[in-house]
Amino acid sequence: MSCFCCISSHTKDGNGVEIDNGVEFESLRFGEGCSKGSAGVRSFKFRELAAATRGFKEVDLLGEGGFGRVYKGRLETGQIVAVKQLNRDGRQGFQEFIVEVLMLSLLHHPNLVTLIGYCSDGDERLLVYEFMPMGSLNDNLFDLGSDKEPLSWNTRIKIAIGAARGLEYLHCEANPPVIYRDLKSANILLDNYFNPKLSDFGLAKLGPVGDNTHVSTRVMGTHGYCAPEYAMSGKLTLKSDIYSFGVVLLELITGRKAIDTTRRTGEQSLVSWSHPFLKDRRKFGQLVDPLLEGRFPLRCLQQAVAVTAMCLQEQPSFRPHIGEIIVALEYLASRTYLQELHIGRTKHSSLQPSLPQQNGYTNGELSNP
Numbered sequence: 472m473s474c475f476c477c478i479s480s481h482t483k484d485g486n487g488v489e490i491d492n493g494v495e496f497e498s499l500r501f502g503e504g505c506s507k508g509s510a511g512v513r514s515f516k517f518r519e520l521a522a523a524t525r526g527f528k529e530v531d532l533l534g535e536g537g538f539g540r541v542y543k544g545r546l547e548t549g550q551i552v553a554v555k556q557l558n559r560d561g562r563q564g565f566q567e568f569i570v571e572v573l574m575l576s577l578l579h580h581p582n583l584v585t586l587i588g589y590c591s592d593g594d595e596r597l598l599v600y601e602f603m604p605m606g607s608l609n610d611n612l613f614d615l616g617s618d619k620e621p622l623s624w625n626t627r628i629k630i631a632i633g634a635a636r637g638l639e640y641l642h643c644e645a646n647p648p649v650i651y652r653d654l655k656s657a658n659i660l661l662d663n664y665f666n667p668k669l670s671d672f673g674l675a676k677l678g679p680v681g682d683n684t685h686v687s688t689r690v691m692g693t694h695g696y697c698a699p700e701y702a703m704s705g706k707l708t709l710k711s712d713i714y715s716f717g718v719v720l721l722e723l724i725t726g727r728k729a730i731d732t733t734r735r736t737g738e739q740s741l742v743s744w745s746h747p748f749l750k751d752r753r754k755f756g757q758l759v760d761p762l763l764e765g766r767f768p769l770r771c772l773q774q775a776v777a778v779t780a781m782c783l784q785e786q787p788s789f790r791p792h793i794g795e796i797i798v799a800l801e802y803l804a805s806r807t808y809l810q811e812l813h814i815g816r817t818k819h820s821s822l823q824p825s826l827p828q829q830n831g832y833t834n835g836e837l838s839n840p
């Protein structure tokens with residue numbers, strides 16, 4: 472378990488970093504209980520990272536987000552890493568940089584990306600992460616090129632469980648709890664075996680402590696994933712993350728983006744579009760990603776949609792706890808779709824044997840409810 476120990480507040484110049492309910496933290500030290508601490512996170516010189524990325528070459532560009540560009544690099548030790556370079560415009564990015572370093576120095580879990588180090592040379596701000604070879608869930612779910620096959624049903628469930636475990640660690644094991652605030656498919660990174668890891672903790676907040684039910688904060692996060700009560704009032708709770716998790720589940724089931732401005736009006740917001748289908752069990756099948764071509768277990772689909780609908784409840788208190796979600800998803804994972812022959816992707820072999828149906832789980836033909 473990670474814990475935030477001996478946190479001191481307020482820098483002399485008042486430029487501390489706000490990561491909880493209005494308290495500013497300038498530094499974190501570790502008490503006896505924090506065995507891992509920040510010992511593993513090292514400070515890099517800018518020239519080391521410039522060398523690692525061969526001068527931030529365009530060919531090594533992995534992607535770009537609001538924070539800045541991300542490059543693939545190789546450290547002197549030979550380790551392959553992802554280097555994120557902060558755009559130099561705006562204070563917000565600087566604040567996020569510090570929160571990211573503080574959070575990831577303290578939080579360690581197999582479903583959270585590992586921060587290897589950071590660079591704070593002059594006005595350069597860079598973050599160095601373990602390299603995640605399959606990129607983000609976003610990269611694997613949407614706008615697939617002809618060289619990429621769609622993710623299979625079993626892999627989608629595997630990714631959902633791993634992301635839920637990462638969230639459970641933040642909500643239940645971190646002390647005080649951490650509200651992630653930026654759960655979305657772009658922030659779920661995948662290794663070669665499609666094990667997911669949550670990334671980007673620059674917006675994370677320490678959760679409410681004691682008798683407090685929520686944290687009041689400026690509304691931040693990503694449009695399409697933001698819980699309605701948080702967007703309206705700025706009241707942030709652990710249940711705000713559960714709503715965002717519901718949106719990610721919906722993306723996994725439908726293969727549609729949370730917000731897609733290329734679709735016609737009425738279909739641009741995934742949650743609004745899905746409403747009529749989520750309410751009617753007979754329409755669940757119409758939600759499913761056509762790229763799955765019917766290759767999913769029907770009863771599991773029904774249960775996955777039911778979990779998704781619970782996460783998306785308007786009333787935060789009606790949304791499930793992350794532990795309950797994990798129990799439900801683990802049950803679904805135990806009912807794997809047996810006709811899937813390729814690990815990770817959906818493609819069928821022409822030599823596919825006809826496998827017996829087990830546990831009464833049929834494929835996704837909805838004519839057979």
Ligand SMILES: Nc1ncnc2c1ncn2[C@@H]1O[C@H](COP(=O)(O)OP(=O)(O)OP(=O)(O)O)[C@@H](O)[C@H]1O
Binds near residue numbers: 540584603607693
């Ligand atoms: N550790 C990593 N390993 C491999 N690729 C990564 C890693 N981190 C980020 N990327 C790639 O870089 C892209 C941009 O990531 P980044 O976190 O900067 O932006 P984002 O999450 O897509 O959006 P935003 O930060 O604006 O919310 C990701 O979509 C992913 O493809």
Ligand SMILES: [Mg+2]
Binds near residue numbers: 657
């Ligand atoms: Mg990201």
